Amino acid sequence: GQNIDQPTEMTATEGAIVQINCTYQTSGFNGLFWYQQHAGEAPTFLSYNVLDGLEEKGRFSSFLSRSKGYSYLLLKELQMKDSASYLCAVRGGGAAGNKLTFGGGTRVLVKP
Amino acid sequence: EAGVAQSPRYKIIEKRQSVAFWCNPISGHATLYWYQQILGQGPKLLIQFQNNGVVDDSQLPKDRFSAERLKGVDSTLKIQPAKLEDSAVYLCASSLNSWRGSVDTQYFGPGTRLTVL
Numbered sequence: 001g002q003n004i005d006q007p008t009e010m011t012a013t014e015g016a017i018v019q020i021n022c023t024y025q026t027s028g029f030n031g032l033f034w035y036q037q038h039a040g041e042a043p044t045f046l047s048y049n050v051l052d053g054l055e056e057k058g059r060f061s062s063f064l065s066r067s068k069g070y071s072y073l074l075l076k077e078l079q080m081k082d083s084a085s086y087l088c089a090v091r092g093g094g095a096a097g098n099k100l101t102f103g104g105g106t107r108v109l110v111k112p
Numbered sequence: 113e114a115g116v117a118q119s120p121r122y123k124i125i126e127k128r129q130s131v132a133f134w135c136n137p138i139s140g141h142a143t144l145y146w147y148q149q150i151l152g153q154g155p156k157l158l159i160q161f162q163n164n165g166v167v168d169d170s171q172l173p174k175d176r177f178s179a180e181r182l183k184g185v186d187s188t189l190k191i192q193p194a195k196l197e198d199s200a201v202y203l204c205a206s207s208l209n210s211w212r213g214s215v216d217t218q219y220f221g222p223g224t225r226l227t228v229l
Contacts, residue, residue, distance in 0.1 A: 004154075031215070042116075042203060042220035043155070087154050098143060098207055098216050099168055102154030 002026045004103035006088050011109045012078055020073045020106045022088035033100065034062050034073045035087040043087055047073070075108070083110045114138065116221030118204050124227045130192040133224045137185065137206030143167075145218060146179055146189050147203040155203055161187065191226075199228045 003025045012018040024032070031050040035043035049055055049064035049071060061074040075082055085105040092099055117136040125131050137144050143162050147155035158177065159169040164184040172179070176195070181187040191198055205218040 033217075042222050045217045045219070048215050048217070089154070098209075098218070099157060099160060100218060102156070104152070104154050 002090060002092060002101040004088055004090055004101060006086075006103040006106045008104065009107045009109070011111060014078055014080060014110055014112050016078050018075045018078060018108060020075070020086050020088075020108070022071045022073070022103055024069045024071070024088070024090050024103075026069075026090050026092055026101070028092040029066060029090065031091040032062075032064055032071050033089040033091065034060075034071075035089060035102075037085045037087060037105065039084070046086075078110050080110050080112070083108060116204055116206055116219055118202075118221040118224055120224055121222060122225050122227075124229065125194055126229050127196055128193040130190065131194055131226065132188050132190045133202050133204075133226075135187045135189070135204030135221060137187075137204070138219055140208065141206035141219075142184075142209050143207045143216075144181055144187050145205040145207075146187070147205065147220075149201045149203055149223070151200070158189070194226075194228045196228050199226060201225050 006022045033048050034046040036046050037043040047062040049062050054063045059076045064071045085107045087105045088103040089100040119134050145160050146158045148158055149155040158172045159179045160167045161181040164181050177191055179189045201223040203223045204221045207216045207218045
C-alpha cells in the first residue's frame with residue numbers, strides 16, 4: 001500500500017522561506033509530484049522529481065531522496081498569494097502507470 | 113488551450129437520491145481520472161480510464177458508484193443512491209498518456225462540490 005505523510009499546517013511571514021516535508025512509504029515508486037491548491041480551486045502542478053536531488057523552478061524548489069522516502073518543497077520569498085494547500089503525491093508502479101496517491105496536504109498561511 | 117471542464121460546479125441532494133457529474137478532458141488526452149476529495153484531505157483516486165477502458169477502479173465503491181467513458185473523450189460519474197459520507201468535491205483530471213518514464217502531468221478541472229443532506 002501507500003502511506004504519505006506531510007504536516008497539516010504551517011505559518012510563515014511574507015518574504016520568508018518555508019519548507020514543507022513529505023515522507024512516503026510505497027510499494028512502488030515512479031516519481032513524486034507537488035501540487036498547489038487554493039481554497040475552492042483545482043490542484044495545479046508545481047514540480048516533479050523522479051531522481052534524487054533538487055529541482056529548482058523560480059521561487060519554488062523540490063528535493064527528493066528515494067533511499068529515505070523523503071521529499072520537500074521549498075518556497076522562497078513568500079508572497080501572500082502563496083497561501084494555499086500544498087499536496088505531495090507519489091506515482092506508484094504497477095499496471096496503472098500514472099496512478100497518484102496524495103498526502104493530506106499542508107495548508108500554508110502567509111502573514112504580512 | 114482549454115482546460116478540463118466539469119459540470120455542474122455545485123450540487124445539493126438528499127440522501128438516497130442519484131446524481132451525475134460530467135467531465136470533458138483536455139483535447140488529445142488519452143487518460144482520464146476521477147478523484148474524490150473530502151474536506152481537509154488530499155484527493156483519492158476513484159477510477160482511471162485509458163481511452164475508453166478502465167485501468168484502475170480498485171477504490172471505486174461499485175455498489176453505488178459507476179463511471180463510463182464511452183467514446184474515449186467525455187466521462188460521467190454517477191452515484192446511486194447517495195449517502196451522507198459522499199459529500200465531497202469530485203475532481204476530474206486528464207493526462208496525455210500513462211506511459212512510465214514520462215512526467216505525464218495530470219491537469220485538474222475545477223471540480224463538483226457535492227453536498228448530501
